[in-house]
Every structure is written in structure tokens, then in C-alpha cells.
Amino acid sequence: MTGFVLQGHIYIVSERRPCLDKFLIITVVPVFTCVLTPEVFIKPHLSLSLSLCLSDERVSRAVPVTWIFLSSKETNLVSAEETRAAFERHRPTHVIHLAAMVGGLYRNMRQNLDFWRNNLHINDNVLHTSQEFGVVKVVSCLSTCVFPDKTTYPIDETVMHNGAPHESNYGYAYAKRMIDVHNRALFQQYGLKYTAVIPTNMFGPHDNYNIEDGHVMPGLIHKTYLAKKEGKPLQVWGSGRALRQFIYSLDLARLFLWVLREYDEVEPIILSVGEEDELTVKDAVDAVAEAFGFEGEVIYDTSKSDGQIKKTANNAKLRKYLPDFKFTPFKQAVKETCDWFAANYDSARK
Numbered sequence: 001m002t003g004f005v006l007q008g009h010i011y012i013v014s015e016r017r018p019c020l021d022k023f024l025i026i027t028v029v030p031v032f033t034c035v036l037t038p039e040v041f042i043k044p045h046l047s048l049s050l051s052l053c054l055s056d057e058r059v060s061r062a063v064p065v066t067w068i069f070l071s072s073k074e075t076n077l078v079s080a081e082e083t084r085a086a087f088e089r090h091r092p093t094h095v096i097h098l099a100a101m102v103g104g105l106y107r108n109m110r111q112n113l114d115f116w117r118n119n120l121h122i123n124d125n126v127l128h129t130s131q132e133f134g135v136v137k138v139v140s141c142l143s144t145c146v147f148p149d150k151t152t153y154p155i156d157e158t159v160m161h162n163g164a165p166h167e168s169n170y171g172y173a174y175a176k177r178m179i180d181v182h183n184r185a186l187f188q189q190y191g192l193k194y195t196a197v198i199p200t201n202m203f204g205p206h207d208n209y210n211i212e213d214g215h216v217m218p219g220l221i222h223k224t225y226l227a228k229k230e231g232k233p234l235q236v237w238g239s240g241r242a243l244r245q246f247i248y249s250l251d252l253a254r255l256f257l258w259v260l261r262e263y264d265e266v267e268p269i270i271l272s273v274g275e276e277d278e279l280t281v282k283d284a285v286d287a288v289a290e291a292f293g294f295e296g297e298v299i300y301d302t303s304k305s306d307g308q309i310k311k312t313a314n315n316a317k318l319r320k321y322l323p324d325f326k327f328t329p330f331k332q333a334v335k336e337t338c339d340w341f342a343a344n345y346d347s348a349r350k
Contacts, residue, residue, distance in 0.1 A: 068092065072099070078118055083125040087133045096256060097126050097140040097179075101172075105307040106237075107213040108169035116171030120178060127182050131192060138194040139259050142180070142268060144245075144311045145173045146198065154275050154314035157198065157268050166308040180268055187266045197259055200272040200313055204249030204333065205340035209350040217246060217284060217334075221341050222350055224288045233297040234289070237304035240282035245272050245313055248333035258322065272315045273327050281306075287331050291338035 068090050070077075075086040077099050101118040108115060123140070130138045147155045148163030160180060165173035179196050186192040203217035211222050220236070227234040255271045263269060285298060318325070328336075341348055 070099070077125055078121045080121075080125050080129075083129050084132075087129045091133065092130075093136050094260060095126065095130050095135055095138040096260060097123075097138055099126065100141070100176075102208075102215075103213045104210075104215045104219060105168055105305065108172055109305070112169070112171035114171070115169070116175050119172060119175035123175065123179050123182065127179070127186065127194065130194070131186060131190065137260065138183075139256065139263075140179045140183070140194070140196040142176045142196050142198045143172070144198060144200050144270075144272075144313055145169050145308070146176045146180075147311055147313075149308060153310065153312040155311065156314040157270055157317060160268070168305065168307050183266055183268075193264060193266055195259065195263060195266055196268040197256065198268050198270045198272075198313070199252050200245035200247050200270075200311075202247050202249050202252055204337050205344075207249070207337075207349070209341060209348050211350070214350075216244065216281060217288075217337075220281075220285055220288050221338055224285075224292050224294050225338075225341060225345070227296055228292050228294040231296070233299050234285070234294065236281070236285055236298060236300050238281060238300065238306040239302050240280060240285060240300045241309065242281045242306040243278050243310040243312065244281065244284070245275075245278050246284065246330060246333075247272055248328045248330075248337075250333075251327050255318075255322075255325070263321070269317050269321075270313050270315050271318060272313045273330075274315055274319075275312055277327075277330065278310075278312055279330070284334075287334045288338060290331070291335045292342075 070086060076082045077086075099122050101115055101122070103111070103115070127138060127140070144155075145165055146160050147165065148159065149166040150163055151159055160177060164170065165177075183194045183196060186194055201216060203215070203221075207218040208214045209218040209222040211219050214222070223236070224234055226232075252271060259269065259271075282300075289295075289298070
């Protein structure tokens with residue numbers, strides 16, 4: 001990856017994804033060769049001052065860059081007024097849009113209307129206000145749930161709007177699809193190159209480990225931790241047959257920064273491991289059990305939904321740009337995440 005100049009740029013990261021934005025801070029070091037102030041690791045959601053030492057041989061001096069991590073406690077992005085006030089206060093040049101109402105399968109099934117309305121407001125506020133304030137680039141975060149339920153596999157970026165999403169989370173899925181519509185319209189009418197990424201199932205430290213409402217990996221990690229601690233069987237919702245592609249949040253953060261820096265298309269890009277690395281939920285259960293040293297009984301509750309049984313994504317477009325990108329091996333990523341969760345159990349979000 002080549003270096004690039006960011007003189008006077010102000011980067012704003014819309015919050016709600018601590019699992020990712022903590023690593024966005026950390027990965028500035030290997031990707032951009034940066035020197036970070038100590039408070040970066042202590043107060044990740046406050047304005048951050050980074051001294052950027054570019055690897056590009058054309059640049060020999062540090063370039064000041066400001067990173068601002070918005071907190072939902074400070075700014076409610078569902079509100080157009082609060083969103084505008086945040087942009088007025090910080091005047092960003094670039095935006096990484098991570099903010100969303102998010103949840104696991106069962107929360108989506110209960111609250112499809114809430115997921116639709118809240119995310120629609122958040123996305124419109126962030127993108128419209130970015131346009132109004134002359135933001136150079138916005139990178140938004142979608143999800144593989146945007147893809148049609150009935151389709152051929154593997155799916156790629158071109159089929160997003162070719163049918164209805166899975167009924168379990170259609171509210172969230174349609175709201176996320178509208179980001180792509182908004183980006184295309186902004187380019188057509190104003191020439192703005194705002195874009196979006198489509199990550200597969202993300203996991204890592206600092207995630208939401210709520211058993212009821214969290215995503216599959218953090219939920220499994222929390223359940224397995226408790227099962228071992230209490231000497232009880234591990235209860236897994238669903239049959240374990242559902243297929244997923246898992247991406248470590250550290251890898252995803254690196255790719256986010258690459259998209260911000262070098263990806264110049266309006267069309268979204270899938271950020272994922274390859275099809276050959278697709279795993280069943282049972283594979284994930286086994287990896288988490290191994291990481292914790294859990295040897296107890298595992299019970300699969302087939303009365304609970306598996307959700308979409310598969311949504312295999314093709315990462316050929318990513319590989320065209322970054323053929324040599326190395327993803328963290330799955331078991332290593334699981335072990336690091338489980339170790340972090342055990343060490344930070346009292347303070348972890350759950």
C-alpha cells in the first residue's frame with residue numbers, strides 16, 4: 001500500500017461499532033505508520049490527535065490528522081438537528097459511517113419496524129449532512145443481509161437489488177440498501193464519490209456480547225464462557241448447519257482504511273474472506289469451545305431459527321485490488337477474542 005497526503009483532514013467516525021472502531025484506532029499504526037497519543041487507547045470516542053508519518057518516500061514530515069469518534073451519548077444521529085450540530089462542531093473532511101441500530105437474528109425478528117425507521121433516519125442524516133458540509137468522502141457500512149434471500153451463490157456486489165432480502169431482518173436490510181441508492185444518486189446529481197462496504201460476519205474484542213441481542217460469534221463466546229464457568233451444557237440456538245463467512249474486526253478495520261484511502265468507486269465492495277473459508281455455525285462453536293478449553297455437552301436447540309441458511313459472498317472484487325491481503329486465521333482470531341473477553345468480562349458490553 002502506498003502512502004498518501006492528508007494535510008489538514010478531519011476524520012469523523014460515526015459510533016455504535018466499538019468492535020470495529022477500537023481497531024480503526026489501533027490499525028492506523030501498521031497501515032499508515034502513525035504515532036498515536038496515549039489517550040487514543042483510553043478515550044477512543046473523544047477527539048483524537050494523530051501525528052501521521054507517511055511511508056510514501058515523497059513525504060518526509062509528519063502531517064497532522066484529527067480523528068473524531070462520535071459517541072451516541074453525545075450525538076443522536078436519528079435526529080437531523082443533532083447530526084447537523086455535530087458536523088457544524090467538527091467540520092469533517094471524511095466520514096466513516098458505522099452508526100446503526102444493530103442486533104442479532106432474534107432482535108431483528110422482533111423489531112423489524114424499529115430497525116427500518118431508525119436506520120433510515122441515521123443514514124439519511126449522515127449522508128445528506130455530509131453532502132451539505134462538503135465532505136470529500138464517506139465510507140458507509142452495509143451487511144450481507146442486504147442481498148436477496150432467493151438467489152444463486154456465490155453472491156456479489158451486482159445482485160444487491162435483485163430480489164427481497166430474508167424475512168427475518170428485512171427492515172434492517174432495506175434500510176441498508178438505501179445507502180447504496182443514496183450514494184448513486186449523490187454521484188449522479190452532484191458527482192460525489194461516496195461509497196459503502198459490505199462486510200460478512202464481523203467479530204472481535206469490544207463487541208456486544210449480549211446473549212439475547214448480540215450477533216452469532218459474540219453470543220457464542222459469552223454462552224461458552226458461562227457454560228465452562230458454571231459447569232453446565234452449552235445451549236446453541238438453531239441446528240448449527242447455517243453457513244457464515246467470519247471476518248476478524250482487526251482485518252476489517254485495515255480494509256476500511258484502505259477503502260477510505262484508495263478505493264475510488266461509488267459501487268460497494270464486499271469485504272470478506274473467500275468462499276473456501278465459509279464455516280458452519282457448528283464449526284464456530286467448536287472453535288470457541290477449543291479456545292476456552294470447554295469440554296462439556298453441546299446442545300443444539302432446533303426449535304430456534306437458523307435464520308438465512310447461507311449467504312456465501314464472493315470477494316473477487318476485493319482480491320482484484322488486494323490480491324495479497326492476508327486475513328487472520330480463524331482459530332487465531334477466535335482465540336484472541338476469547339482471551340480478551342475472559343480478561344475483560346466485567347467491563348465487556350453484555
